Amino acid sequence: MEKEREALQAWKERVAQELDRVVAFWTAHSHDREHGGFLTCLGRDGRVYDDLKYVWLQGRQVWMYCHLYSKFERFRRSELLDAAKAGGEFLLRCARVAPPEQKCAFALTRDGRPVKVQRTIFSECFYALAMDALWRVTGDARYQREATEMMDQVVRWVREDPSGLGRPPLSGTLAAEPMAVPMMLLSLVAQLGDHDEALAGRYAELGDWCAQRILRHVQRDGHAVLENVSEDGRELPGCLGRHQNPGHALEAGWFLLGYASRKGDPALRAHVIEKFLLLPFHSGWDPEHGGLFYFQDVDGLCPTQLEWDMKLWWPHSEAMIAFLMGYRDSGDPALLRLFEQVAEYTFCQFRDPDHGEWFGYLNREGKVALTIKGGPFKGCFHVPRCLAMCEEILGALLSRLARDPGAPRAPPAAPTPRGAE
Amino acid sequence: MEKEREALQAWKERVAQELDRVVAFWTAHSHDREHGGFLTCLGRDGRVYDDLKYVWLQGRQVWMYCHLYSKFERFRRSELLDAAKAGGEFLLRCARVAPPEQKCAFALTRDGRPVKVQRTIFSECFYALAMDALWRVTGDARYQREATEMMDQVVRWVREDPSGLGRPPLSGTLAAEPMAVPMMLLSLVAQLGDHDEALAGRYAELGDWCAQRILRHVQRDGHAVLENVSEDGRELPGCLGRHQNPGHALEAGWFLLGYASRKGDPALRAHVIEKFLLLPFHSGWDPEHGGLFYFQDVDGLCPTQLEWDMKLWWPHSEAMIAFLMGYRDSGDPALLRLFEQVAEYTFCQFRDPDHGEWFGYLNREGKVALTIKGGPFKGCFHVPRCLAMCEEILGALLSRLARDPGAPRAPPAAPTPRGAE
Incomplete structure (x- = not known):
C-alpha cells in the first residue's frame, strides 16, 4: 500500500x-490583448505563425481557464479570469455568423469576422461550454442564458431538425451517427447540470439518450x-x-x-x-x-x-x-x-x-x-x-x-x- | 550521343x-459491370474495400482510357473503349446533383446517388474532360456538347459569378485564388482545343488568362x-x-x-x-x-x-x-x-x-x-x-x-x- x-x-x-x-x-x-480571445497558432516556442481564431479553441480555452480558476487555488489569478472573460466577450460579439441566428463560425479573423463555417454542431457546443463555465466563475446570468439557449438550439438540430446546419439532403448519404455527437452532448449535460439541480433535471432525459446512443x-x-x-x-x-x-x-x-x-x-x-x-x-x-x-x-x-x-x-x-x-x-x-x-x-x-x-x-x-x-x-x-x-x-x-x-x-x-x- | x-x-x-x-x-x-463507372477504392492486390464512386476519379479514368485507346496501338482494345463509354454514361446519368443544374456531386453511391457535394469546380471539370475525350474516340456529338456546356458553366463560375457553387459569402474570407483553378482550366483549354481550330479559337483568350493567373x-x-x-x-x-x-x-x-x-x-x-x-x-x-x-x-x-x-x-x-x-x-x-x-x-x-x-x-x-x-x-x-x-x-x-x-x-x-x- x-x-x-x-x-x-x-x-x-x-x-x-x-x-x-x-x-x-x-x-x-x-492572449490577444487587442481584440480578446486567443491566438492558438503557436510554434514550438510560442511564436504566433497565424492569427486566425478557431471557435472550438476559443470556447475550450475559456472553459479551461474557468476550470483552473475555480478548482485550483494556485490558478485563482485575475490574469486567467480576465482572459477567460475577454474570450467569452469575443465569442459573444463575433462567433455567430448571422445573429440572431445561432449558427457559429468555425474560424474567424483576428478581429472576429467569419472565415469558415462548418455544417456541424461543434462550434456551438464549445460556445455553450464556455458560457456555462463563465457563468459559474462570474455569476453573471447573461452567460448562463447564452449557454442554455445555445444548448437548446443544438439539441433541436440533433434530435428534431438538422436543416439549420446547412447540409443539403442528398439521396445517397447514409443516415449515420458519428459518436462525437452524443459524446459532445453528454459532456454538455455533465457541465450544465454540475451542482445545478434544476438544469440536471432538465437535461436528465437527454443525458440518458446520449449514453444509450454512445453505447450503441x-x-x-x-x-x-x-x-x-x-x-x-x-x-x-x-x-x-x-x-x-x-x-x-x-x-x-x-x-x-x-x-x-x-x-x-x-x-x-x-x-x-x-x-x-x-x-x-x-x-x-x-x-x-x-x-x-x-x-x-x-x-x-x-x-x-x-x-x-x-x-x-x-x-x-x-x-x-x-x-x-x-x-x-x-x-x-x-x-x-x-x-x-x-x-x-x-x-x-x-x-x-x-x-x-x-x-x-x-x-x-x-x-x-x-x-x-x-x-x-x-x-x-x-x-x-x-x-x-x-x-x-x-x-x-x-x-x-x-x-x-x-x-x-x-x-x-x-x-x-x-x-x- | x-x-x-x-x-x-x-x-x-x-x-x-x-x-x-x-x-x-x-x-x-x-470496372463496375453492373452500374458502369469505376470502383477506385482498391487494396494492394486490387480487392474492393469500399464501393463509393468519386466523380473526379470517374472522369479521370474515362479520359485516361480514351487517351490510351487513341494514342497507343496496343491499347486500342474494345475493353477500354467500352469501359470508358460505360463510365461516361454513368456520369451523364448520375453526376449532376439536381439536373438540369450543372453542379455535380463529389461522391456517389455505387448505383449513382449523390453522397457528397464539394463547393468547388473540380468534379465538373473532370466531367468535361471525360466528355471531350469520349467525343474524340466515339465521334458522338452529344459528348462534345456536354463537354462545352459544362466548360462554359465552369468558366462562368470562375470569372463571373461563383454563387452557384454554394459557398456562402463571409466577410472575413480572403478573396484567394488557389493555383488549382487556372491550372484546371488551362488543362481543359488544351484538351478541348486540341486539333480543333474552332474551339481553340473560342478558348484562346481564356487560355491566356489562365497562364497569366498561374504565373502570378x-x-x-x-x-x-x-x-x-x-x-x-x-x-x-x-x-x-x-x-x-x-x-x-x-x-x-x-x-x-x-x-x-x-x-x-x-x-x-x-x-x-x-x-x-x-x-x-x-x-x-x-x-x-x-x-x-x-x-x-x-x-x-x-x-x-x-x-x-x-x-x-x-x-x-x-x-x-x-x-x-x-x-x-x-x-x-x-x-x-x-x-x-x-x-x-x-x-x-x-x-x-x-x-x-x-x-x-x-x-x-x-x-x-x-x-x-x-x-x-x-x-x-x-x-x-x-x-x-x-x-x-x-x-x-x-x-x-x-x-x-x-x-x-x-x-x-x-x-x-x-x-x-
Whole structure:
C-alpha cells in the first residue's frame, strides 16, 4: 500500500508541475490583448505563425481557464479570469455568423469576422461550454442564458431538425451517427447540470439518450467500438462503417464513467471499462513502437486517412484520464498500471523539455512530425484538461488512502443519483 | 550521343512495361459491370474495400482510357473503349446533383446517388474532360456538347459569378485564388482545343488568362511559387499565403510548357523551367531521404497539415512529366538528369513489385504508409498519365535523335501558334 501511495504521490507531483508549465505557455503566448480571445497558432516556442481564431479553441480555452480558476487555488489569478472573460466577450460579439441566428463560425479573423463555417454542431457546443463555465466563475446570468439557449438550439438540430446546419439532403448519404455527437452532448449535460439541480433535471432525459446512443457504438458482438453507426444503431457499410478511433473511444469511456458514477450504476461502469477502455486500448496500442494509432479499420484493412498511424497528443491525454478514472471508480490495479504505461509514453514522447505545452503530432515511430504547439485543432484544452483532471483524481485517491489505507482496492460507494434520473 | 540514346531507349522500355502492368491492374479490378463507372477504392492486390464512386476519379479514368485507346496501338482494345463509354454514361446519368443544374456531386453511391457535394469546380471539370475525350474516340456529338456546356458553366463560375457553387459569402474570407483553378482550366483549354481550330479559337483568350493567373503565383521576387495568392496577384497573410505544394508547382510547370509550346514562346519556356520546375524541385526535394515533400511553408515554418512530410505518388509522377517535357523542349541535359533522379526514386519507392499500380502514400523515410492502390483521391490517372506521356515523349525524342543525332541538345523549332493567339 505504501508503494502505491508513493507512486500516486509521485505522479501527482509530476502532473502538477507539468500543468504549471503548460498553463504558463498559454498565458505567455496566446492572449490577444487587442481584440480578446486567443491566438492558438503557436510554434514550438510560442511564436504566433497565424492569427486566425478557431471557435472550438476559443470556447475550450475559456472553459479551461474557468476550470483552473475555480478548482485550483494556485490558478485563482485575475490574469486567467480576465482572459477567460475577454474570450467569452469575443465569442459573444463575433462567433455567430448571422445573429440572431445561432449558427457559429468555425474560424474567424483576428478581429472576429467569419472565415469558415462548418455544417456541424461543434462550434456551438464549445460556445455553450464556455458560457456555462463563465457563468459559474462570474455569476453573471447573461452567460448562463447564452449557454442554455445555445444548448437548446443544438439539441433541436440533433434530435428534431438538422436543416439549420446547412447540409443539403442528398439521396445517397447514409443516415449515420458519428459518436462525437452524443459524446459532445453528454459532456454538455455533465457541465450544465454540475451542482445545478434544476438544469440536471432538465437535461436528465437527454443525458440518458446520449449514453444509450454512445453505447450503441459497441458493435461486432461486443468486440469493437465503431465511430459511425446507422441511426438505428447498426453497422454501416464501407470505410465509414469500419472506421475506428481508439483515443476517441477512450474519451467516450471516461464520459460514460462519469455518467455511470452520477447514476450509481456499477454494472454500467464495468461494461464501460471493458468496452470503452480495455478494447480500444488493446486494439489501438502499437505493439511495435508504443502509442495509440490515430485511426484503424475494424477488419484490419488499411485506413484511407493519411495520418492513420500517427500518434496524436489528444488520444493519449484522453487515455490517461480514462484509466486513472477507471482505477478510481473500480479500484482495479490493472487500470492504474495502464495509466502509468500511457502516461510514461506520453511524458516521454509528447512533452517538450525546452518549452511549455506538448507536441501534438508524432510519426508512428514517435518522432516529432510537426513542431507546432497549437494550430487549427490544437489549443489550450486537451493537455491542461488531462493534467488538471489527473491532478484532481490523484489528490482524491491520496486523500482516500490517507483516510482508509485499503480504499483504492475496493470500489467506492455509489454516489447518490441526482435529478430525475 | 549513343549513351544518351541508350538511356532514353532503356527508360522508354521500362516506362512502357510499367504502363502495361498499371493498365492491367485497373482493367482487372475497377470496372463496375453492373452500374458502369469505376470502383477506385482498391487494396494492394486490387480487392474492393469500399464501393463509393468519386466523380473526379470517374472522369479521370474515362479520359485516361480514351487517351490510351487513341494514342497507343496496343491499347486500342474494345475493353477500354467500352469501359470508358460505360463510365461516361454513368456520369451523364448520375453526376449532376439536381439536373438540369450543372453542379455535380463529389461522391456517389455505387448505383449513382449523390453522397457528397464539394463547393468547388473540380468534379465538373473532370466531367468535361471525360466528355471531350469520349467525343474524340466515339465521334458522338452529344459528348462534345456536354463537354462545352459544362466548360462554359465552369468558366462562368470562375470569372463571373461563383454563387452557384454554394459557398456562402463571409466577410472575413480572403478573396484567394488557389493555383488549382487556372491550372484546371488551362488543362481543359488544351484538351478541348486540341486539333480543333474552332474551339481553340473560342478558348484562346481564356487560355491566356489562365497562364497569366498561374504565373502570378510566382512571388517573393521570383524566388517561390505560392499555392494561393490574392485576386490581384499578391501574397496573402498567414499560413494560407505561405502554403507551397512542390508537386503541384511542377504540374503547373508542364501545363505551362505545353502552353509556351503552343504559343511558340521560348522566353516563357525558359521562365517556366526556372520558376516552376527548378525552384520547386530544389526547395521541395528532401535532402535527407529523397522524394518531394507534400507541403511546405515558404518561410520554412512547420506546415499545419499532418501529411506535410509524406511522399505522395502524384507529385513524383508530375515531376517526371515536367522534367522530361522540359528536356524535350529545351534540350538541356540537366533536365534529363533530373527526370532520371525523380524516376529512379519513384520506380524504386512507389512501384509495387508484387501487384500492379503504385503505392500512393509513403512516410518521409520512404516506407509505405498506406497499402491501398486506390481511394477517394487516387484512381486510374496520375500514374498511367505519367507513364503514357513519358512513353510518348521518349518515343518522340528517340525519333528525333534517329533523324538528327544532334537534335536533343538544341531547342526544337517553335511550333506554329494556333487559333486567335
